[in-house]
Amino acid sequence: MTYTSDFLRVLDERGYIHQITDAAALDAAASAGVVTAYVGYDCTAPSLHIGNLVSIMMLRALQQTGHRPIVLMGGGTTKVGDPSGKDDARQLLDDARIEANKASIRRIFERFLSFDGPNAAIMVDNDDWLSGLAYIPFLRDIGRHFSVNRMLTFDSVKLRLDREQPLSFLEFNYMILQAYDFLELSRRAGCVLQMGGSDQWGNIVNGTDLIRRVDAKPAFGLTTPLITTADGAKMGKTANGAIWLHEDALPNWDYWQFWRNTHDADVGKFLKLFTDLPLDEIARLEALEGAEINAAKVALANAATALCRGAEAAAAAAETAAATFAGGAGDDLPGFAVAGPTNILDALIGLGFAASKGEARRLVAGGGARIDGEAVGEDAQAGPGARISAGKKRHGVLTQA
Template sequence: MTYQSSLLQLLSSRDYIHQLTDAEGLDALAAKDMITGYVGFDATAPSLHVGSLVQIMLLRRLQQAGHKPIVVMGGGTTKVGDPSGKDESRQLITHDMIQQNIASIRRVFERFLDFDGPNAAIMVDNDVWLSGLSYLELLREVGPHFTINRMLTFDSVKLRLEREQPLTFLEFNYMILQAYDFRELHQRYGCRLQLGGSDQWGNIVNGIELTRRMGAGEELFGVTTPLITTADGKKMGKTAAGAVWLNADQLSPYDYWQFWRNTADADVLKFLRLFTDTPLEVIGEYAKLEGQDINQAKIALANAATAMLHGEDAAKAAEETARKTFEEGASDANLPTVATGGSISIMDALTRLGFVASNGEAKRKIKEGAVKVDDASVSDLQMAIAVGETPVKVSLGRKKHGLLIR
């Protein structure tokens, strides 16, 4: 359909929309009023990773279109653990650890959202209302609106059971708590929109229905984004070296830049639309590039994505480091760096730099002749690298380079 509101026009033109609960109703409301909408994020680690970035960008687009975003940190729901897409229960972490994670994660949202102004973003912690609920209160107030029959049809439950993996009663309650969040956000902040990934569709609909049954006098809405995969079918953000973290103390700005620079040709235009503010007209010009010229679009993607998260200076430094490394064969302090204490095996160097996920993979790469130390090929699987005052450069292939320091 043709949208009238700037919000849905923006989301549609940049390929964020997968499902809408009521496209016409949301479009009409967004065209005349400022909508408050939210996305929830559990705090299971000190940093979110790039797999959460499309949802962060969704909040950014909501604010860019003149609406008010709420970042809901799952201080309460993290204590339970979202079973969606998981084959086993999440490891439970303490309240203090969750709060430390939330404080660490907040720094990322301050890069993407404006917390001042007429449609200022706010960050709230659902532990504020969830931890205050008594068990009997929750059962009596919310329990009558859920049936076990319906709960068993949700993918987060059904898929776990089909794979004959245990689902704890603790996790089974997650969908109830997430639905209750929407009710609280509607009461406290007038929130009428929940956004999330396609795997959250059932939970979003659940929250809308619960809030309506518990007395909401106005229509509520839900939007989901498609599952973001790379051209080879892999889930966005999954790499052999592990998660692509958003906090700089978890992943250096240079490594973050390299992640985007290494985007496949078939993905670069999609990622420019989803993960940068690059105008669509400019992206259209990049679409005309062919052959090696596509690298111009990849560098533009890496620069824009890195500048948004880490700042313009970090993006420029990363690009310059890459240019010097690849074009001039030089080393630079912005490369990923590992302190060795004076000596390290080639296997440990490759794994600690994040170039490989295991010693087995390291052995294969060495046997393939893909590993170099200070630009000299390595063939000895047991090689020990002595590190003095001068950093030692380790390379895997043409694109991965790191430094070893004493």
């Protein structure tokens, strides 16, 4: 459908929309005035990753089109654990860990959202209202609105049951708590929209239903598609782990390289989702063919890195890339301090290119280890200043200890 509100039009054009509970009504609401919407983030790790970035960018788009974003930290729900899309119960985190994760995650949002101004973003923590709930009153006020029959039909639950995997009562309650969050935000902040990934659809719908039943207020849900790469893989999962948004979890250089290595077929999609570049510029970039599309990938890497890590970090990474792939080295490359001539195997391990001597040896045997661009054997030595490469993409420099 075509939207009249800037908000939904932008989301639609850029590929953020998978499902909406009542698109026409939400469009009308967003046209008529300021909409307050939220996305929840559980505190399961000290950093958010690429998988969360879609919804963060969506909150950004919301704010840019004049509406008010709420970032909900799931300090309370993390204590329960979301079963959505999980085969097994998530390991429970202790309170101290959750607190630490929460504190760490918060910082990310300051890069993407503005927390002051007329439609300032706000940040809340559901631990504030969940942890103090009294069981019996909660069951009587909220629990009675949930049909177990219906809950059993939601994918997050059904999947577990179908796969004959256990689902604890604790996890089973997650969707009720998430629905209650939405109700709470509706009451506290006039929030009318919850957004999230497509795996959150069931949880979100529970929230909109609850608000209608209890308060007879408008409530909408909107989900993003699961972002996959052109070869069908879930985006952002690499062998080395997730692509983290925090620089202390993943260096700027690696973050930039992740975007730079996007598949050809994904460039346009990613530019729309993960950068603020105007659509006509994106159209021009994604139309590039052959080797020229590399220019689009650089633009993507620059823009995405600038958003998350800052313009300086993006420029430094771009500079390093230009120098490195021309055969030189740049400041952003990983370094390993050595006192003098060092064996290639130790250098590879020190730079993190191999996890063990055996792996380093295999890398060398396969012809993938290079010193200053020259393939070497396993007896080779390199000293400070040497450029060490593992394959064609991973490069590092030995520094003086």
